Amino acid sequence: MRTMATQLRPEQTAAAVAAVELVKVYGSGDAAVRALDGVSVTFARAAFTAIMGPSGSGKSTLMHCLAGLDRATSGAALLGGTDLTTQSERVLTKVRRDRIGFVFQSFNLLPQLTVAQNITLPLDLSGKKADRALFAQLVNQLGLADRLTHRPSELSGGQQQRVALARALVTRPEVLFADEPTGNLDSRSSAEVLGLLRESVSTLGQTVIMVTHDPVAAAYADRVVVLADGRIVRDLNRPSAAEIADALGARQ
């Protein structure tokens, strides 16, 4: 539980997403692991940010705390000014469903549903109607128009990830979190999915935050934040893949 209220600045509450002095400790006593060690960072709207860093540096923990999937030990995790660390589980479930889009390495599609049903599932679950114009635009942009009645098992990995992307975007989430979205894809499909993420930022004004190990993937982002030992150690503006690899190499 938080012992002291975290002081918030206007630029933090106005940002799409912000971490403020975020600390996450797993376990206790000798076994305690400080996965996040006081992370403060703001993420602008309509920007594509990559979070990078060595294995165990805290990337997933940061994303999970910012997306309301895990609760920080102290500090604030702000989504459009709402501090997720102080919300009930019931509210967090609603926030994840209504305000956040997710794309995971493993696609997470429902095998018994068609492509079209998978895409509209989050809207169906919250009792909302799909915006037909946006649905049609996404399906065309993502090259899924002739796949709508197929099951996920009939699609390639790249196509499945494009369905997951459409499912995440059709709700118009305030932020799209992508966790190693190209981890299971070959380089051609990876380039396609990353290009589509990039396009969602440029054409739809989507805010995207992506965890990745891959400097080539991170080079699609506007900004690359590098973590080490639960702290932010680099913050790069539009870096090339080579600059990203250098920044990571210097840390390992």
Ligand SMILES: Nc1ncnc2c1ncn2[C@@H]1O[C@H](COP(=O)(O)OP(=O)(O)OP(=O)(O)O)[C@@H](O)[C@H]1O
């Ligand atoms: N549920 C947990 N219980 C205990 N320790 C945890 C838990 N989750 C993560 N950790 C620890 O917290 C630290 C940060 O882990 P995290 O998964 O955030 O790193 P990461 O940068 O995402 O790593 P990777 O690139 O390998 O996925 C690591 O030391 C990890 O062992």
